Amino acid sequence: MLEIHEITMEYSHIVLRPPTPDDLNGLCSAAADGEIWKNPFTSFPSIEEMSIYLQNMIKHDNSSLPFIIVDKDLKIIVGTTRFFNIDHQNYRVEIGHTWIAKSYRRSSVNTEAKFLMLQYAFEKLHCIAVEIRTDVLNQVSRKAIERIGGKQDGILRNHKIMRNGRIRDTACYSIIKEEWPNVKENLLNKLKK
Structure with a gap:
Protein backbone atom coordinates (compact mmCIF):
# COMPACT_ATOMS: atom_id res chain seq x y z
CA MET A 1 0.00 0.00 0.00
CA LEU A 2 1.33 3.42 -0.98
CA GLU A 3 2.28 5.46 2.13
CA ILE A 4 2.24 9.24 1.71
CA HIS A 5 3.83 11.61 4.24
CA GLU A 6 4.58 15.32 4.16
CA ILE A 7 8.18 15.88 3.12
CA THR A 8 10.57 18.63 2.10
CA MET A 9 12.81 18.13 -0.94
CA GLU A 10 15.47 20.38 -2.41
CA TYR A 11 17.69 20.65 -5.44
CA SER A 12 20.15 23.28 -6.69
CA HIS A 13 17.78 26.26 -6.94
CA ILE A 14 14.52 25.24 -5.26
CA VAL A 15 12.95 23.77 -2.15
CA LEU A 16 9.64 21.90 -2.29
CA ARG A 17 7.98 22.01 1.11
CA PRO A 18 4.52 21.60 2.65
CA PRO A 19 2.30 24.71 2.70
CA THR A 20 1.75 26.71 5.91
CA PRO A 21 -0.70 29.50 6.83
CA ALA A 31 0.58 34.61 -8.55
CA ALA A 32 0.58 38.34 -9.32
CA ASP A 33 3.88 37.88 -11.20
CA GLY A 34 2.25 37.01 -14.51
CA GLU A 35 -1.36 37.05 -13.27
CA ILE A 36 -1.63 33.27 -13.37
CA TRP A 37 -5.42 33.35 -13.01
CA LYS A 38 -5.65 34.84 -16.52
CA ASN A 39 -4.11 31.74 -18.12
CA PRO A 40 -6.86 30.43 -20.46
CA PHE A 41 -5.74 26.82 -20.08
CA THR A 42 -6.02 26.56 -16.30
CA SER A 43 -8.19 27.38 -13.30
CA PHE A 44 -5.52 28.82 -11.02
CA PRO A 45 -6.58 31.10 -8.17
CA SER A 46 -6.84 34.85 -8.33
CA ILE A 47 -5.44 36.97 -5.50
CA GLU A 48 -8.94 37.11 -3.97
CA GLU A 49 -9.21 33.30 -4.07
CA MET A 50 -5.71 32.61 -2.74
CA SER A 51 -6.67 32.34 0.94
CA ILE A 52 -9.18 29.56 0.22
CA TYR A 53 -6.71 27.93 -2.19
CA LEU A 54 -4.06 27.88 0.56
CA GLN A 55 -6.51 26.57 3.18
CA ASN A 56 -7.41 23.71 0.83
CA MET A 57 -3.73 22.94 0.25
CA ILE A 58 -3.11 22.80 4.00
CA LYS A 59 -6.10 20.60 4.81
CA HIS A 60 -5.38 18.15 1.98
CA ASP A 61 -6.44 14.56 2.46
CA ASN A 62 -4.69 11.27 1.75
CA SER A 63 -5.33 11.65 -1.99
CA SER A 64 -2.99 14.63 -2.45
CA LEU A 65 0.37 15.98 -1.29
CA PRO A 66 0.84 19.69 -2.07
CA PHE A 67 4.11 21.61 -2.18
CA ILE A 68 5.15 25.24 -2.09
CA ILE A 69 8.02 25.94 -4.52
CA VAL A 70 10.61 28.22 -2.92
CA ASP A 71 13.62 29.93 -4.52
CA LYS A 72 16.40 28.45 -2.40
CA ASP A 73 18.68 31.51 -2.52
CA LEU A 74 16.13 34.32 -2.22
CA LYS A 75 13.82 32.32 0.06
CA ILE A 76 10.72 33.53 -1.78
CA ILE A 77 7.73 31.54 -2.97
CA VAL A 78 7.70 31.10 -6.75
CA GLY A 79 4.77 28.70 -7.20
CA THR A 80 3.08 25.45 -6.21
CA THR A 81 2.80 21.86 -7.38
CA ARG A 82 1.40 18.66 -5.95
CA PHE A 83 0.88 14.94 -6.12
CA PHE A 84 -2.82 14.18 -6.38
CA ASN A 85 -5.20 11.46 -7.55
CA ILE A 86 -3.01 9.22 -5.42
CA ASP A 87 -3.97 5.60 -6.03
CA HIS A 88 -2.71 3.80 -2.91
CA GLN A 89 -3.73 0.34 -4.16
CA ASN A 90 -2.14 0.61 -7.60
CA TYR A 91 0.96 2.69 -6.79
CA ARG A 92 0.10 5.53 -9.14
CA VAL A 93 0.17 9.29 -8.63
CA GLU A 94 -0.55 12.31 -10.76
CA ILE A 95 1.63 15.43 -10.75
CA GLY A 96 -0.14 18.69 -11.42
CA HIS A 97 -1.73 21.88 -10.13
CA THR A 98 1.66 23.37 -10.99
CA TRP A 99 1.98 27.09 -11.46
CA ILE A 100 5.12 29.16 -11.44
CA ALA A 101 5.62 32.93 -11.24
CA LYS A 102 6.25 34.41 -14.68
CA SER A 103 9.76 35.61 -13.85
CA ALA A 113 10.50 20.34 -9.27
CA LYS A 114 9.47 17.58 -11.68
CA PHE A 115 12.78 15.77 -11.16
CA LEU A 116 12.37 15.81 -7.36
CA MET A 117 8.77 14.64 -7.57
CA LEU A 118 9.46 11.89 -10.10
CA GLN A 119 12.46 10.69 -8.10
CA TYR A 120 10.35 10.58 -4.94
CA ALA A 121 7.48 8.82 -6.71
CA PHE A 122 9.61 6.12 -8.30
CA GLU A 123 12.41 5.66 -5.78
CA LYS A 124 10.67 6.24 -2.43
CA LEU A 125 7.01 5.48 -3.10
CA HIS A 126 7.81 2.73 -5.64
CA CYS A 127 5.13 3.94 -8.02
CA ILE A 132 0.64 14.33 -15.89
CA ARG A 133 -2.34 15.98 -17.61
CA THR A 134 -2.84 19.28 -19.38
CA ASP A 135 -5.27 21.12 -21.61
CA VAL A 136 -4.94 19.74 -25.13
CA LEU A 137 -4.61 23.35 -26.39
CA ASN A 138 -1.73 24.17 -24.03
CA GLN A 139 1.17 23.49 -26.38
CA VAL A 140 3.76 25.00 -24.01
CA SER A 141 2.76 22.60 -21.23
CA ARG A 142 2.54 19.63 -23.58
CA LYS A 143 6.04 20.27 -24.90
CA ALA A 144 7.35 20.65 -21.34
CA HIS A 159 -13.17 16.48 -19.84
CA LYS A 160 -13.67 19.79 -18.01
CA ILE A 161 -15.66 23.00 -18.22
CA MET A 162 -13.29 25.94 -17.84
CA ARG A 163 -14.06 29.22 -16.04
CA ASN A 164 -14.83 30.91 -19.36
CA GLY A 165 -17.29 28.14 -20.30
CA ARG A 166 -15.02 26.45 -22.85
CA ILE A 167 -15.19 22.68 -22.76
CA ARG A 168 -11.66 21.37 -22.38
CA ASP A 169 -10.15 18.23 -23.83
CA THR A 170 -7.32 16.93 -21.64
CA ALA A 171 -4.08 15.40 -22.92
CA CYS A 172 -2.93 12.58 -20.63
CA TYR A 173 0.73 11.65 -20.31
CA SER A 174 2.60 9.20 -18.13
CA ILE A 175 6.03 7.96 -17.22
CA ILE A 176 6.19 4.33 -16.12
CA LYS A 177 8.70 2.73 -13.76
CA GLU A 178 10.54 0.97 -16.59
CA GLU A 179 11.18 4.37 -18.24
CA TRP A 180 12.36 6.09 -15.07
CA PRO A 181 16.11 5.24 -15.34
CA ASN A 182 16.35 6.84 -18.82
CA VAL A 183 14.09 9.74 -17.86
CA LYS A 184 16.20 10.33 -14.74
CA GLU A 185 19.44 10.34 -16.74
CA ASN A 186 17.99 12.78 -19.30
CA LEU A 187 16.68 15.11 -16.58
CA LEU A 188 20.01 15.09 -14.75
CA ASN A 189 21.76 15.97 -18.02
CA LYS A 190 19.32 18.85 -18.60
CA LEU A 191 19.89 20.11 -15.07
CA LYS A 192 23.68 20.07 -15.51
CA LYS A 193 23.43 22.62 -18.33
Whole structure:
Protein backbone atom coordinates (compact mmCIF):
# COMPACT_ATOMS: atom_id res chain seq x y z
CA MET A 1 0.00 0.00 0.00
CA LEU A 2 1.33 3.42 -0.98
CA GLU A 3 2.28 5.46 2.13
CA ILE A 4 2.24 9.24 1.71
CA HIS A 5 3.83 11.61 4.24
CA GLU A 6 4.58 15.32 4.16
CA ILE A 7 8.18 15.88 3.12
CA THR A 8 10.57 18.63 2.10
CA MET A 9 12.81 18.13 -0.94
CA GLU A 10 15.47 20.38 -2.41
CA TYR A 11 17.69 20.65 -5.44
CA SER A 12 20.15 23.28 -6.69
CA HIS A 13 17.78 26.26 -6.94
CA ILE A 14 14.52 25.24 -5.26
CA VAL A 15 12.95 23.77 -2.15
CA LEU A 16 9.64 21.90 -2.29
CA ARG A 17 7.98 22.01 1.11
CA PRO A 18 4.52 21.60 2.65
CA PRO A 19 2.30 24.71 2.70
CA THR A 20 1.75 26.71 5.91
CA PRO A 21 -0.70 29.50 6.83
CA ASP A 22 2.21 31.97 6.62
CA ASP A 23 2.51 31.37 2.86
CA LEU A 24 -0.43 33.57 1.83
CA ASN A 25 1.50 36.77 1.02
CA GLY A 26 4.22 34.85 -0.82
CA LEU A 27 1.65 32.96 -2.89
CA CYS A 28 -0.15 36.20 -3.75
CA SER A 29 3.12 37.80 -4.88
CA ALA A 30 4.05 34.78 -6.99
CA ALA A 31 0.58 34.61 -8.55
CA ALA A 32 0.58 38.34 -9.32
CA ASP A 33 3.88 37.88 -11.20
CA GLY A 34 2.25 37.01 -14.51
CA GLU A 35 -1.36 37.05 -13.27
CA ILE A 36 -1.63 33.27 -13.37
CA TRP A 37 -5.42 33.35 -13.01
CA LYS A 38 -5.65 34.84 -16.52
CA ASN A 39 -4.11 31.74 -18.12
CA PRO A 40 -6.86 30.43 -20.46
CA PHE A 41 -5.74 26.82 -20.08
CA THR A 42 -6.02 26.56 -16.30
CA SER A 43 -8.19 27.38 -13.30
CA PHE A 44 -5.52 28.82 -11.02
CA PRO A 45 -6.58 31.10 -8.17
CA SER A 46 -6.84 34.85 -8.33
CA ILE A 47 -5.44 36.97 -5.50
CA GLU A 48 -8.94 37.11 -3.97
CA GLU A 49 -9.21 33.30 -4.07
CA MET A 50 -5.71 32.61 -2.74
CA SER A 51 -6.67 32.34 0.94
CA ILE A 52 -9.18 29.56 0.22
CA TYR A 53 -6.71 27.93 -2.19
CA LEU A 54 -4.06 27.88 0.56
CA GLN A 55 -6.51 26.57 3.18
CA ASN A 56 -7.41 23.71 0.83
CA MET A 57 -3.73 22.94 0.25
CA ILE A 58 -3.11 22.80 4.00
CA LYS A 59 -6.10 20.60 4.81
CA HIS A 60 -5.38 18.15 1.98
CA ASP A 61 -6.44 14.56 2.46
CA ASN A 62 -4.69 11.27 1.75
CA SER A 63 -5.33 11.65 -1.99
CA SER A 64 -2.99 14.63 -2.45
CA LEU A 65 0.37 15.98 -1.29
CA PRO A 66 0.84 19.69 -2.07
CA PHE A 67 4.11 21.61 -2.18
CA ILE A 68 5.15 25.24 -2.09
CA ILE A 69 8.02 25.94 -4.52
CA VAL A 70 10.61 28.22 -2.92
CA ASP A 71 13.62 29.93 -4.52
CA LYS A 72 16.40 28.45 -2.40
CA ASP A 73 18.68 31.51 -2.52
CA LEU A 74 16.13 34.32 -2.22
CA LYS A 75 13.82 32.32 0.06
CA ILE A 76 10.72 33.53 -1.78
CA ILE A 77 7.73 31.54 -2.97
CA VAL A 78 7.70 31.10 -6.75
CA GLY A 79 4.77 28.70 -7.20
CA THR A 80 3.08 25.45 -6.21
CA THR A 81 2.80 21.86 -7.38
CA ARG A 82 1.40 18.66 -5.95
CA PHE A 83 0.88 14.94 -6.12
CA PHE A 84 -2.82 14.18 -6.38
CA ASN A 85 -5.20 11.46 -7.55
CA ILE A 86 -3.01 9.22 -5.42
CA ASP A 87 -3.97 5.60 -6.03
CA HIS A 88 -2.71 3.80 -2.91
CA GLN A 89 -3.73 0.34 -4.16
CA ASN A 90 -2.14 0.61 -7.60
CA TYR A 91 0.96 2.69 -6.79
CA ARG A 92 0.10 5.53 -9.14
CA VAL A 93 0.17 9.29 -8.63
CA GLU A 94 -0.55 12.31 -10.76
CA ILE A 95 1.63 15.43 -10.75
CA GLY A 96 -0.14 18.69 -11.42
CA HIS A 97 -1.73 21.88 -10.13
CA THR A 98 1.66 23.37 -10.99
CA TRP A 99 1.98 27.09 -11.46
CA ILE A 100 5.12 29.16 -11.44
CA ALA A 101 5.62 32.93 -11.24
CA LYS A 102 6.25 34.41 -14.68
CA SER A 103 9.76 35.61 -13.85
CA TYR A 104 10.74 31.99 -13.04
CA ARG A 105 9.35 30.39 -16.18
CA ARG A 106 11.93 29.19 -18.69
CA SER A 107 14.32 28.65 -15.77
CA SER A 108 15.30 25.36 -14.14
CA VAL A 109 12.53 25.66 -11.53
CA ASN A 110 9.93 23.44 -13.22
CA THR A 111 12.50 20.86 -14.33
CA GLU A 112 13.97 20.67 -10.82
CA ALA A 113 10.50 20.34 -9.27
CA LYS A 114 9.47 17.58 -11.68
CA PHE A 115 12.78 15.77 -11.16
CA LEU A 116 12.37 15.81 -7.36
CA MET A 117 8.77 14.64 -7.57
CA LEU A 118 9.46 11.89 -10.10
CA GLN A 119 12.46 10.69 -8.10
CA TYR A 120 10.35 10.58 -4.94
CA ALA A 121 7.48 8.82 -6.71
CA PHE A 122 9.61 6.12 -8.30
CA GLU A 123 12.41 5.66 -5.78
CA LYS A 124 10.67 6.24 -2.43
CA LEU A 125 7.01 5.48 -3.10
CA HIS A 126 7.81 2.73 -5.64
CA CYS A 127 5.13 3.94 -8.02
CA ILE A 128 4.53 1.98 -11.19
CA ALA A 129 3.39 5.08 -13.08
CA VAL A 130 3.23 8.85 -12.74
CA GLU A 131 0.59 10.71 -14.72
CA ILE A 132 0.64 14.33 -15.89
CA ARG A 133 -2.34 15.98 -17.61
CA THR A 134 -2.84 19.28 -19.38
CA ASP A 135 -5.27 21.12 -21.61
CA VAL A 136 -4.94 19.74 -25.13
CA LEU A 137 -4.61 23.35 -26.39
CA ASN A 138 -1.73 24.17 -24.03
CA GLN A 139 1.17 23.49 -26.38
CA VAL A 140 3.76 25.00 -24.01
CA SER A 141 2.76 22.60 -21.23
CA ARG A 142 2.54 19.63 -23.58
CA LYS A 143 6.04 20.27 -24.90
CA ALA A 144 7.35 20.65 -21.34
CA ILE A 145 5.81 17.30 -20.34
CA GLU A 146 7.29 15.62 -23.41
CA ARG A 147 10.66 17.28 -22.73
CA ILE A 148 10.86 15.65 -19.30
CA GLY A 149 9.99 12.24 -20.76
CA GLY A 150 6.19 12.00 -20.59
CA LYS A 151 4.57 9.77 -23.21
CA GLN A 152 1.06 10.63 -24.35
CA ASP A 153 -1.49 8.02 -23.32
CA GLY A 154 -4.51 9.65 -24.93
CA ILE A 155 -7.04 12.48 -24.87
CA LEU A 156 -9.99 12.80 -22.50
CA ARG A 157 -12.62 14.48 -24.65
CA ASN A 158 -15.00 17.03 -23.11
CA HIS A 159 -13.17 16.48 -19.84
CA LYS A 160 -13.67 19.79 -18.01
CA ILE A 161 -15.66 23.00 -18.22
CA MET A 162 -13.29 25.94 -17.84
CA ARG A 163 -14.06 29.22 -16.04
CA ASN A 164 -14.83 30.91 -19.36
CA GLY A 165 -17.29 28.14 -20.30
CA ARG A 166 -15.02 26.45 -22.85
CA ILE A 167 -15.19 22.68 -22.76
CA ARG A 168 -11.66 21.37 -22.38
CA ASP A 169 -10.15 18.23 -23.83
CA THR A 170 -7.32 16.93 -21.64
CA ALA A 171 -4.08 15.40 -22.92
CA CYS A 172 -2.93 12.58 -20.63
CA TYR A 173 0.73 11.65 -20.31
CA SER A 174 2.60 9.20 -18.13
CA ILE A 175 6.03 7.96 -17.22
CA ILE A 176 6.19 4.33 -16.12
CA LYS A 177 8.70 2.73 -13.76
CA GLU A 178 10.54 0.97 -16.59
CA GLU A 179 11.18 4.37 -18.24
CA TRP A 180 12.36 6.09 -15.07
CA PRO A 181 16.11 5.24 -15.34
CA ASN A 182 16.35 6.84 -18.82
CA VAL A 183 14.09 9.74 -17.86
CA LYS A 184 16.20 10.33 -14.74
CA GLU A 185 19.44 10.34 -16.74
CA ASN A 186 17.99 12.78 -19.30
CA LEU A 187 16.68 15.11 -16.58
CA LEU A 188 20.01 15.09 -14.75
CA ASN A 189 21.76 15.97 -18.02
CA LYS A 190 19.32 18.85 -18.60
CA LEU A 191 19.89 20.11 -15.07
CA LYS A 192 23.68 20.07 -15.51
CA LYS A 193 23.43 22.62 -18.33
